[in-house]
Amino acid sequence: MLTSWDSGVLLITRRTGDTVRVAEDRLAAGKVVPAAPARRRGPAASFPELARVTARGWQPLESEPLGDWTLRAAAGFTRRANSVLPLGDPGLPLDAALEHVRAWYAARGLPAYVQAATGAEGTQEVLCAELERRDWVREVSAEVRIAGLAPLDDTDADVSAVRLGRSVDDPWLRRYQRTGEPGPHVTKVLGSGPSVWFASVAGTDDVPAAIGRCVVDGRWAGFMAVEVASAHRRRGLATAVMTALARRALEEDASAAWLQVEADNDGARALYDGMGFTVHHHYHHYRPRAAAADLPTTDDRGPGDQGTDA
Template sequence: MFRDVIGVLTSWDEYELVVIGRDRTESRIPVDRLVAGKPVPPFPARRGELPAASPTELQRLAAGSWPALEREQLGDWTLRAAAGFTKRANSVQALGDPGLPLPEALAAVRAWYAARALPALVEVTSPGTDPALAALLDGLEQLTRAHLQTAPLAPLARPVPGAELVRLATAADEGWLALYHLTAGSPQMLLAARQLLHGGPSVWFAQVPGEAGGEPLAIGRCVIDGPWAHFSAVEVSPAARRRGLATAVMSALAARAAEEGARAGYLQVEADNDGALALYDRLGFTTSHTYHYVRLPQA
């Protein structure tokens, strides 16, 4: 007569409930068929060593969790464009052999981005980028130095005060986007940003709702890809800071990632973001490697 549905309750209106299971299966349950419901603790995160991954592998993994709308291969290099939304999605990931002499490859990069009216940016990973390429780019304008950090997932997924306030969804609503400051830019860039944020193998959005339907107090995003969970877009409203909400968002997202089999987390944080670095240090993240961008001169 009855059957159980276990998962994340993502919506509930006067007609139906929507529940997303561990395998991303969506169940729509008519309200008049609901007999009972109760909170179920998340599936425990598996403990163990971090999965083996080199800086090159982690950078490529991160690119898949922040997927540019337009991608093209130049040998092993990946040219990426997303109407100018973030340097990560509008730069060439220069890892491996481009299949051309380096000066010719860089000329091809400049032409590709010029055709899209975008600056030609090269992502330089240390270690990871060919030293010959790094030497060739030395002296050019450098932008946005960042760390890629990793941590075991099990400690992150432990319940913390405030985690019960976090709501998860598979799509970002207008409140989430507003706290992420996705309000300025060309229509093409805003559309690209929405598409990019929802791209990836298994994407989840977290938010701590504000009062009376106002702007969320905190948000975050997580993309689960096999054993790895990529955390990004963790923001807290200025009026709600120092209340542990960023930690609560990370905990809820990590618990969900563990439900889908992830064992490790990683994130990308700018080197001058002292507040975020302090938070991630407390949560057990350590730096795997650094990367930055170099702007090529115009052709």
């Protein structure tokens, strides 16, 4: 997408969020490209619907509207719960809105992050380009993938060892490797959502061999925190965890699945390819180049980041 044309330079944003600068004297021709045809695999979903559903899977401890934007904070646990969700007009000129964002997060001792998306109809390529023009840097990029839920139930995975529960317990947290000593803010974020389920497979020393989390929200089931201990990988445990969670979500009348995974996590992406998940769009976290140090908590590598069965 052509996102800016200024001072003789064209800025083109790819679906993945990568940007390319082209001198206008190198431009030979251009044309309007129609919207991509409807997807043939997976459930139909618009970007605004998915953005709101995925946000409800990682709910902050506090939030504040800024026009159509939402500022979110959760004491620094996950960028998804500690970033701006900019779905629409902030009600201010962009520079003023970003200044408000920086002040709001600074008051909470947090770096300012804006989560913006690319790669689907209605995503935010122009906002991404404007952030880069203002020296905001892209720090994390991930894929949002979707699939039909029923096929996840149609596997030969042995789910007999998978235990499901409504609350997160200490053994589950000991396997969850994306935070240090978990405080109450961590358990509150993990437990947030319309209908939350936690899965675990017994391991050794009171630490599960595998874990997972699922948030059921209407027709959607979101899969998160799927982790397998290194000593137990390639035994089908990630598939078993997701199958057990999918079956419970189907019992709650969900029909579609989503997950988030970093674009460079090849192992997890291969696993999800095999399960029929396709990329719907990409999202990116931007922060001012001169902002404070990175969040001292987790990243957004998504399900399977600590090892999958791929």
